[in-house]
Amino acid sequence: MSNAQIEIQLIASLVAIACAIPGTFLVLRKMALITDAISHSILPGIVIGFFITHDLSSPLLIIMAAASGVLTVVLVEFIQKTGLVKEDTAIGLVFPALFSIGIILIAKNANDVHLDIDAVLLGELAFAPFDRLILGGMDIGPKSLWIIGTILLITLGLLVTFFKELKVSTFDAGLASALGLSPVVMHYGLMTVSSITTVGAFDAVGAILVIALMIAPAATAYLLTNDLKKMLLLAILFGVGSAISGYWVAHGLDASISGSMTTVLGLLFLLVYLFAPNKGLFSVLYRQKRQRIEVSLLTFLLHLGNHSDDETERHVKHLNEHINWQKVKARSVLDLALKNNMIIIDNDIVFLTQKGKIFTSEAIDYIITNKNSEIENMKDRFFLFRG
Amino acid sequence: MNLQEYIELVFTDYTLRTITLGTAVLGAICGMLGSFAVLRKQSLLGDAISHAALPGIAIAFLIIGTKNSSIFLLGALISGLIGTFWIRGITKNTHLKSDTALGLILSLFFGFGMLLLTYIQKMPNANQAGLESYLFGQAATLLESDVWLMVIVTSISLVILLLFWKELKILLFDADYTKTLGFNTRFLDILITSFIVIAIVLGLQTVGVVLMSAMLLAPAAAARQWTNSLSIMVILAAIFGALSGVVGTAISASHNNLSTGPVIVLVAGVFVLFSFIFSPGRGLLFREIRFRKNRNDLQLHKTLSFMYNIAKTHEDIAHPHTIKILNNFQGFTRKSLQKLEDKDYVTIQGNMWSMTKSGYHTAANLYDQLTKENNE
Numbered sequence: 001m002s003n004a005q006i007e008i009q010l011i012a013s014l015v016a017i018a019c020a021i022p023g024t025f026l027v028l029r030k031m032a033l034i035t036d037a038i039s040h041s042i043l044p045g046i047v048i049g050f051f052i053t054h055d056l057s058s059p060l061l062i063i064m065a066a067a068s069g070v071l072t073v074v075l076v077e078f079i080q081k082t083g084l085v086k087e088d089t090a091i092g093l094v095f096p097a098l099f100s101i102g103i104i105l106i107a108k109n110a111n112d113v114h115l116d117i118d119a120v121l122l123g124e125l126a127f128a129p130f131d132r133l134i135l136g137g138m139d140i141g142p143k144s145l146w147i148i149g150t151i152l153l154i155t156l157g158l159l160v161t162f163f164k165e166l167k168v169s170t171f172d173a174g175l176a177s178a179l180g181l182s183p184v185v186m187h188y189g190l191m192t193v194s195s196i197t198t199v200g201a202f203d204a205v206g207a208i209l210v211i212a213l214m215i216a217p218a219a220t221a222y223l224l225t226n227d228l229k230k231m232l233l234l235a236i237l238f239g240v241g242s243a244i245s246g247y248w249v250a251h252g253l254d255a256s257i258s259g260s261m262t263t264v265l266g267l268l269f270l271l272v273y274l275f276a277p278n279k280g281l282f283s284v285l286y287r288q289k290r291q292r293i294e295v296s297l298l299t300f301l302l303h304l305g306n307h308s309d310d311e312t313e314r315h316v317k318h319l320n321e322h323i324n325w326q327k328v329k330a331r332s333v334l335d336l337a338l339k340n341n342m343i344i345i346d347n348d349i350v351f352l353t354q355k356g357k358i359f360t361s362e363a364i365d366y367i368i369t370n371k372n373s374e375i376e377n378m379k380d381r382f383f384l385f386r387g
Numbered sequence: 388m389n390l391q392e393y394i395e396l397v398f399t400d401y402t403l404r405t406i407t408l409g410t411a412v413l414g415a416i417c418g419m420l421g422s423f424a425v426l427r428k429q430s431l432l433g434d435a436i437s438h439a440a441l442p443g444i445a446i447a448f449l450i451i452g453t454k455n456s457s458i459f460l461l462g463a464l465i466s467g468l469i470g471t472f473w474i475r476g477i478t479k480n481t482h483l484k485s486d487t488a489l490g491l492i493l494s495l496f497f498g499f500g501m502l503l504l505t506y507i508q509k510m511p512n513a514n515q516a517g518l519e520s521y522l523f524g525q526a527a528t529l530l531e532s533d534v535w536l537m538v539i540v541t542s543i544s545l546v547i548l549l550l551f552w553k554e555l556k557i558l559l560f561d562a563d564y565t566k567t568l569g570f571n572t573r574f575l576d577i578l579i580t581s582f583i584v585i586a587i588v589l590g591l592q593t594v595g596v597v598l599m600s601a602m603l604l605a606p607a608a609a610a611r612q613w614t615n616s617l618s619i620m621v622i623l624a625a626i627f628g629a630l631s632g633v634v635g636t637a638i639s640a641s642h643n644n645l646s647t648g649p650v651i652v653l654v655a656g657v658f659v660l661f662s663f664i665f666s667p668g669r670g671l672l673f674r675e676i677r678f679r680k681n682r683n684d685l686q687l688h689k690t691l692s693f694m695y696n697i698a699k700t701h702e703d704i705a706h707p708h709t710i711k712i713l714n715n716f717q718g719f720t721r722k723s724l725q726k727l728e729d730k731d732y733v734t735i736q737g738n739m740w741s742m743t744k745s746g747y748h749t750a751a752n753l754y755d756q757l758t759k760e761n762n763e
Contacts, residue, residue, distance in 0.1 A: 096601030100649030212494030256505035262498020
């Protein structure tokens with residue numbers, strides 16, 4: 001590995017970490033799309049900053065860009081507060097307008113601006129190591145490494161200092177404000193950090209892929225855990241992992257680094273989405289199927305209980321047509337009930353056992369009182385085999 | 388170039404005529420279908436779909452190897468639909484919320500599309516030029532055949548909309564009720580979502596991936612402010628969309644270095660801003676005026692009832708009192724006093740006021756009327 005390659009991977013990893021931290025909170029606060037808005041609408045800020053300084057690497061650009069990011073949030077909230085349109089419409093109206101202004105500003109001054117829209121949106125990580133920061137005649141590394149490193153340090157510092165406050169205000173905004181934590185300060189603090197991170201990251205990975213790095217690792221982690229600290233760690237891990245492997249994919253294909261980083265993130269998300277232990281697609285579908293059968297079982301037991309004095313109602317053949325189930329389903333429900341000792345079949349007549357009776361009455365109690373956690377506990381107590 | 392010359396040019400110049408027609412038709416279809424997106428609270432779906440269409444375009448190019456906009460549209464349509472249904476899958480089957488799902492699909496598909504685009508650029512194939520125009524849109528590349536395609540799709544979607552008008556309307560406003568009535572909500576849902584995807588895909592070439600969502604939202608959001616009726620909203624949105632297309636094209640054609648897409652979006656944005664402020668029913672301006680009027684009425688009533696309470700304690704209701712005693716009462720202003728006198732509720736002589744008979748009567752019945760209205 002050459003020096004430049006190591007530097008690129010280092011920058012990519014730092015960007016991934018810096019994005020994963022605010023991203024986790026944005027996903028939890030259901031504000032993931034605001035990153036989409038911010039990453040587009042920083043464009044006019046950058047362009048105006050460039051007109052003032054005529055220097056693409058001036059810190060004023062970052063400040064202007066972050067300011068226009070915050071401006072987006074304020075505008076979205078203002079429009080939303082008027083009640084004329086819903087929040088998502090407000091987001092969808094604000095950022096294309098700001099982005100258009102940015103593009104027009106660039107296009108109108110195309111002759112004396114060396115600012116490429118493609119570069120703003122897509123970034124080019126491969127060139128990052130060539131833009132060196134020279135301090136007192138000494139080369140101390142790529143400029144973007146220093147920028148994103150500083151942003152990461154600030155983000156980490158804020159995270160450690162305000163972790164408790166962030167946690168409370170994310171999960172229980174009412175409690176947070178009752179405890180004296182201003183939700184407004186938290187909200188705008190998070191928004192400012194997100195804007196600055198977006199700005200810092202955009203010249204490495206481009207504006208669109210910042211969204212991917214913010215949302216995808218956090219969403220993937222959220223499918224695997226419900227613990228905030230674990231989620232943060234997992235998100236960082238996923239971000240860094242896909243940053244580094246994405247780099248090598250791009251190296252192999254000779255294609256855009258940020259594009260392949262996102263693709264790796266996408267594949268990772270797809271895997272977790274399908275196979276996550278409790279919340280993945282397959283386990284959700286499996287659980288739904290199991291619950292369907294168990295509900296049928298309960299209906300069946302209720303039917304038996306209601307007709308405890310009428311043998312014709314409890315004949316195996318009769319059940320088939322009476323509850324209107326297909327043969328396979330009736331078979332599997334009957335089997336499940338038998339396996340769990342809830343019924344006995346004597347001479348093709350179905351009898352409810354004592355256990356079946358208790359289960360039915362407790363299940364009815366549950367349905368009437370409807371306390372969420374109880375049914376799973378109850379099923380654990382009664383079922384020897386699950387559906 | 389003055390306006391008349393420009394209009395003449397629109398009718399004589401092939402390119403300009405094509406672009407103007409194309410953007411107008413596009414604006415109309417986007418406005419029409421966008422109304423449904425906005426009312427279904429799927430505003431940002433457009434943003435996600437337009438980004439998700441990119442890999443489809445790139446893959447279509449990889450397969451056929453030449454530039455062919457209708458095949459590209461097909462590819463975009465397929466990957467847009469995959470994106471849409473994945474979004475629905477995520478929100479339905481996991482606890483991730485719709486905003487996360489939208490952001491995920493948007494960025495992941497787009498990133499994959501970018502990977503493919505950069506890969507294509509490195510290929511030794513001379514035909515690749517032009518794929519980039521899908522990113523930011525290039526109305527100048529519109530051909531007459533593209534416009535015809537748009538017209539055909541617009542008329543098909545119009546016919547479908549009219550056929551399923553009643554069902555779609557009821558689905559919009561009460562999905563559960565629709566289901567209980569026995570309509571196939573799943574089918575209707577897929578129908579309208581597919582048409583939204585088609586509209587977005589059609590617009591990609593003209594305004595580009597990034598700005599497409601505004602094309603869909605802005606006319607509908609503007610139209611929403613003027614009416615509460617779905618049919619009028621859809622028609623208005625189509626008109627707003629077409630107008631933004633025409634005006635945007637005109638502005639960008641009469642300036643150098645002004646790409647059409649962003650200008651159209653900004654024109655649509657102006658429509659939205661205008662509607663937000665000046666619409667008579669919901670607009671901010673008239674709402675503020677109504678607020679002020681209500682506040683003044685309330686102050687007037689407060690002052691009147693305060694006066695009534697004083698006058699009540701006297702045998703002669705016209706007994707004069709000094710204006711000063713009103714001072715410790717907040718609702719009192721010189722203007723409201725003037726107004727009361729204009730309405731002939733009080734008479735003012737110097738710095739004394741006294742209540743008239745009609746004023747006394749009104750004040751006595753002030754709250755009676757309110758309670759009466761409430762009881763009805």
